[in-house]
Amino acid sequence: MNKLKVAVIVGSNRRESINRKLAEAMVRLAGNRIEARFIPIDDLPMYNLDLEADRPAAVRRFTEAVAANGAFLFVTPEFNRSIPAVLKNAIDWGSKPMDQNVWKGKVAAITGTSPGAIGTAVGQQHLRQILGVLGSLVMGGEAYISFKPDLIDGNGDITVAATRDFLQAYMDNFLSLAEKLNQPS
Numbered sequence: 001m002n003k004l005k006v007a008v009i010v011g012s013n014r015r016e017s018i019n020r021k022l023a024e025a026m027v028r029l030a031g032n033r034i035e036a037r038f039i040p041i042d043d044l045p046m047y048n049l050d051l052e053a054d055r056p057a058a059v060r061r062f063t064e065a066v067a068a069n070g071a072f073l074f075v076t077p078e079f080n081r082s083i084p085a086v087l088k089n090a091i092d093w094g095s096k097p098m099d100q101n102v103w104k105g106k107v108a109a110i111t112g113t114s115p116g117a118i119g120t121a122v123g124q125q126h127l128r129q130i131l132g133v134l135g136s137l138v139m140g141g142e143a144y145i146s147f148k149p150d151l152i153d154g155n156g157d158i159t160v161a162a163t164r165d166f167l168q169a170y171m172d173n174f175l176s177l178a179e180k181l182n183q184p185s
């Protein structure tokens with residue numbers, strides 16, 4: 001069986017993003033079970049319907065890169081109890097034109113981390129709602145990660161056993177679901 005291709009979308013454009021670190025650690029938990037592609041979102045212009053007649057090259061690259069995958073892993077910060085604008089912008093580009101919505105019909109898992117106690121819980125609820133509206137098959141469950149400076153070591157491994165085991169189970173569920181739904185009919 002071909003390996004599942006997973007688009008990893010980090011909702012941060014910050015160089016030292018803790019969410020990117022978490023995303024990389026989660027990809028490591030998947031081992032060689034997947035082909036993971038990190039899809040950049042920070043080069044996209046702000047969505048504007050006027051640009052639809054001739055979509056900018058960065059937008060075309062983005063939608064093609066996303067569509068080439070069988071499942072999505074979103075790892076995002078929470079900004080003011082929602083998702084960062086850079087992530088919403090990328091989702092908006094991918095959702096149009098409606099008949100080419102790249103998010104539809106594929107499994108999406110959501111997680112995220114912040115130094116705060118509730119670890120992006122409210123932002124993730126917004127993301128879950130947006131992706132649901134767009135027809136993604138958003139995996140149930142919750143993974144809110146409160147970030148501490150030593151949570152991920154220099155090798156990119158999660159140092160806290162309980163968090164590592166929890167996220168391993170989350171990834172295993174995600175990949176099992178996505179692999180099932182990606183079976184050729």
Ligand SMILES: Cc1cc2nc3c(=O)[nH]c(=O)nc-3n(C[C@H](O)[C@H](O)[C@H](O)COP(=O)(O)O)c2cc1C
Nearest residue numbers: 012014017018019020077078079080081114115116
């Ligand atoms: C504009 C802005 C809004 C923020 N709002 C929240 C918030 O609502 N909840 C939260 O837990 N952290 C919030 N934070 C702090 C972020 O969790 C923190 O900056 C985190 O490092 C961002 O993730 P990143 O490192 O992956 O970019 C906010 C930060 C910024 C810059």
